[in-house]
Amino acid sequence: MSYQPGQRVALARIAEPATDLRIGDEGTILTVDHDQQHVTVAWDQGPARTMRLRGGDELIVIPAADQTLAEPVTSGCRPGITWPDVLGALRTVGTADGSAAAERWRQDALGADITGPATAIAGRILAGIRDNDPAILATLPAATGWATQQTGHQPAGGTRLPGERRRQLEAAYLEGFVDAVIGTIAVACHRILHPTGDDGDLSHLHPDRVTLGSVGVFSGDWNAADGDTGFPLTAGYVGTLLDRWNGWAVFACTRTVAEAIVADLQQDRDARRMAYAAGTPETDLDRKVDEECPRLSWDGDAIVADSAVQTGDPEAIERITPRPDGRYVVMGWSWCWEAVDPYDCARIVGDLPEPGREQEWVLLTHVPYTVVAPDPYTAGNRHTPGPDLGYTAELRLGGVPVAAITAAPVPAAAATARLTAVTGRFDAARWQAYVAGARRCGEPMTESGVLDALIQEAELGAEAASIAPTGDTLVRLLDDTGAIREVRRVSPAPAGAQDYAALRGRLAAVGAGGWVWQIFNGRGWRHLTNATSNPQAAAGDPDPGAAS
Numbered sequence: 320m321s322y323q324p325g326q327r328v329a330l331a332r333i334a335e336p337a338t339d340l341r342i343g344d345e346g347t348i349l350t351v352d353h354d355q356q357h358v359t360v361a362w363d364q365g366p367a368r369t370m371r372l373r374g375g376d377e378l379i380v381i382p383a384a385d386q387t388l389a390e391p392v393t394s395g396c397r398p399g400i401t402w403p404d405v406l407g408a409l410r411t412v413g414t415a416d417g418s419a420a421a422e423r424w425r426q427d428a429l430g431a432d433i434t435g436p437a438t439a440i441a442g443r444i445l446a447g448i449r450d451n452d453p454a455i456l457a458t459l460p461a462a463t464g465w466a467t468q469q470t471g472h473q474p475a476g477g478t479r480l481p482g483e484r485r486r487q488l489e490a491a492y493l494e495g496f497v498d499a500v501i502g503t504i505a506v507a508c509h510r511i512l513h514p515t516g517d518d519g520d521l522s523h524l525h526p527d528r529v530t531l532g533s534v535g536v537f538s539g540d541w542n543a544a545d546g547d548t549g550f551p552l553t554a555g556y557v558g559t560l561l562d563r564w565n566g567w568a569v570f571a572c573t574r575t576v577a578e579a580i581v582a583d584l585q586q587d588r589d590a591r592r593m594a595y596a597a598g599t600p601e602t603d604l605d606r607k608v609d610e611e612c613p614r615l616s617w618d619g620d621a622i623v624a625d626s627a628v629q630t631g632d633p634e635a636i637e638r639i640t641p642r643p644d645g646r647y648v649v650m651g652w653s654w655c656w657e658a659v660d661p662y663d664c665a666r667i668v669g670d671l672p673e674p675g676r677e678q679e680w681v682l683l684t685h686v687p688y689t690v691v692a693p694d695p696y697t698a699g700n701r702h703t704p705g706p707d708l709g710y711t712a713e714l715r716l717g718g719v720p721v722a723a724i725t726a727a728p729v730p731a732a733a734a735t736a737r738l739t740a741v742t743g744r745f746d747a748a749r750w751q752a753y754v755a756g757a758r759r760c761g762e763p764m765t766e767s768g769v770l771d772a773l774i775q776e777a778e779l780g781a782e783a784a785s786i787a788p789t790g791d792t793l794v795r796l797l798d799d800t801g802a803i804r805e806v807r808r809v810s811p812a813p814a815g816a817q818d819y820a821a822l823r824g825r826l827a828a829v830g831a832g833g834w835v836w837q838i839f840n841g842r843g844w845r846h847l848t849n850a851t852s853n854p855q856a857a858a859g860d861p862d863p864g865a866a867s
Contacts, residue, residue, distance in 0.1 A: 321380070417462070487534060515667060525661075699715060794826065
């Protein structure tokens, strides 16, 4: 304690509100018991009283200034103490009282049920706070303690602070109290409405940020919530985006997430069955539900998806087995999955990545069907001394050269790239992990293959960028292994349906040994037309929106 006899103090809190003392009353300290933390104060408006600081009483040392002044004093005070210090101290008291009142309110109003009625209440409270709705704000704790201690009988002969001083003290206390109430309750409501319950930041998983190879939260319209639950969706499932199908998401998930999808669909089927039970014969219940929902069940490590009744095709029964990495693609290229806002989900199944770790792999823009880890490895500065003489280049990490690449010529004018000299910044383990994670057409790649892919990515990207300002574009011919057989410049780039049709007509008659022609649209390569050697050409072009 810093209290000393003779100091002037103001009452900030009193444990026994029935006393005649009021918050803001002033007095002079007579004695101080530092061991017991007792302070005896001669109050201006009444007899002396011993204040028990350990028992909840609280005092504020105030400036030794003329107490009749209506304006705040900043001079004539004891060293280091100003009137703003007094107001700040009382604001701190109000903050503590507001936090305590808000916590009591939270326990009474929200309770422990964070998935039931509490979510609806939390949603309404947050909306009311956001909109400054008087009807909602009136339900929150009010500073009744201050009001109580500011009313009542004024003891005979007693003195009070001037009106302006008292108004300032009251305003400081109320400011701290109200801010603490709203802040504490808002945080509590956010946590209840947060899918993981810890109020962690999930903005990095917003659907606008989910790209191929990144982790997102996915759901379908059958997860739409009914009633006032506080969430639009009953559940979201964590997975990695693999593909787009007619605009819908295709994602891979863990066995745990796949089990939750199967279980949740069964709950949806059970709910539909109960809804139809009153007016549907027992023998027709399953058929009626099957017409609306497929059946998902486990058979060992495989998911059996039975859509025979729903599609009218008796052979529409699919076995979904785990991928080589152990993950499942549940009804991919079939159901209308989409990436959703995690905050819209009542619960999320699966492990959420920390911000900055949501990207598992990236699809190279210019090298067909090739994925690599998100590490910023690139290649550049390629130099070819002459025909069939191989080449040299740089391996870069984050734009900084870390190793030299040499491709020595071998028979058939092919060159096998390898790393030669390395710098002190080269991390061998990191590079080997990068190579180990690279895949082309789903198959592992060699170090040489990764180096060639990085060089091809850089050079084709530079060529596409160089002609973009001219209004031209590129087309390329792929063979049935996904290798690039030919790249052509198209000037100008097609601008309408007739231009595309004419370009398809010109390219469809050429491209011996090729499979498909693709066109670069400024962001990625898209299917343009089949080549003459593609046996699927007679069946018509595949989806023009399919990515390389």
